Each structure stands twice: as C-alpha cells, then as structure tokens.
Amino acid sequence: SAVISQKPSRDICQRGTSLTIQCQVDSQVTMMFWYRQQPGQSLTLIATANQGSEATYESGFVIDKFPISRPNLTFSTLTVSNMSPEDSSIYLCGVHGQVLGETQYFGPGTRLLVL
Amino acid sequence: KQEVTQIPAALSVPEGENLVLNCSFTDSAIYNLQWFRQDPGKGLTSLLLIQSSQREQTSGRLNASLDKSSGRSTLYIAASQPGDSATYLCAVPSPGNTPLVFGKGTRLSVIA
Numbered sequence: 001s002a003v004i005s006q007k008p009s010r011d012i013c014q015r016g017t018s019l020t021i022q023c024q025v026d027s028q029v030t031m032m033f034w035y036r037q038q039p040g041q042s043l044t045l046i047a048t049a050n051q052g053s054e055a056t057y058e059s060g061f062v063i064d065k066f067p068i069s070r071p072n073l074t075f076s077t078l079t080v081s082n083m084s085p086e087d088s089s090i091y092l093c094g095v096h097g098q099v100l101g102e103t104q105y106f107g108p109g110t111r112l113l114v115l
Numbered sequence: 116k117q118e119v120t121q122i123p124a125a126l127s128v129p130e131g132e133n134l135v136l137n138c139s140f141t142d143s144a145i146y147n148l149q150w151f152r153q154d155p156g157k158g159l160t161s162l163l164l165i166q167s168s169q170r171e172q173t174s175g176r177l178n179a180s181l182d183k184s185s186g187r188s189t190l191y192i193a194a195s196q197p198g199d200s201a202t203y204l205c206a207v208p209s210p211g212n213t214p215l216v217f218g219k220g221t222r223l224s225v226i227a
Binding site: 045 | 146147149151156157158159161164166204206209213214215216217218219220
C-alpha cells in the first residue's frame, strides 16, 4: 500500500487568506485527486491533479479558488484561496495508479477551520 | 451520473453482534467497488476492494459482497468490537473515469 502524507494536518485561518496543502506519496502514481469533506458530509471530488498540465476540475469548483499543482508523479499541492467560513472542511488527497493496483489510497487529511 | 446510497446512516450495536452495512449504486457499469473506514476527524483507510468479476472479498472479520446487476454491495462485520466504531464508506469509480463517487457513510457505534 502507498504511504501518503499531507501537510499541514490542521490549520485555523482567517477569512480572506489562502492556505496551501501539500500531498506527498512514497511511490510514483498515475493519478492524484483532491477531495473535500464538509462537516457531516461525504467526500466530494474537487479536481484531478494532472502532471505537467492544468488540473481537471469538477462542476462547482474553479481554478481561481482551488489552484492545484502537480510537478511530478509523487507530489501535489492544493491551495484554498480567499477563504470564507464555508471552506471549513477536511481536504483529502487520494491516489491511484498501476503500481498500487486498482485500490485508491488516501492521505490523512487536512482539517481546515476558517474564522 | 453515478449516485451511491448507504443504509443505515447510523447504527448502534452491542459488542459481539454480527452486522451488515448496505450500499447501492445507480450505474452498474462499474469495474470495482471499495469499502473504507474513517475515524472521526481522520483520513480514509481502505478495507476491501471487490472487482466487478468477483462476488465476495474477505479480510479478517470483514466480508464484502457485490451484486453488480442489482447495484448492491454489503459489508458484513462478524463479532463486532468497540474498536470497529467508525464511519464506513462505500465508493465506486465514476463512469468512464477513476475518481471515486462516495456514499454518505454509515456511522457505526459498538457498545462494550
């Protein structure tokens, strides 16, 4: 199985600021995803992080609000920009690739509280 | 658009009971189904993955079944323990794509 780390594990931020979340995998993976889990809800896909090109965003999520980088096959960042209290969620990085079979694995998540 | 439903939303059982969690999905054209466990405020732990060609998958006290034609899966937990208390999530790949579509989960409490 893959070992996935996320930084920070949690943060409390002020309205209007931005936070960048990092996801590091211990092996090369084909696909990396970013999900959001709002309080009491299930996971919703934000975007697929594509290496060397722009991320693919799901309906309702835009690049200006959630810019994503993926410089290589083991690392990605998600930035939550111009935050509001509605952005308070757990943000999770998920990975999938041939090296890992078909199982998808997830990082421990980043708990974000926006005041 | 794939939709995943999990029943019940919450379940409380005494220690030692066997229990079944249910998952249904609307688009049966899936190539696998995955069950996860999530502890409060934490990330997801993969429990079992069933390929579309399989009927069952077992890991320890956990047994997951898949009936692709009817769009259903169950997760059976034998001899439940307080340490099993968590939210259990069912997920399938979205059609034509690999990101997962999740159910809302079943919150399980096992009482000692």
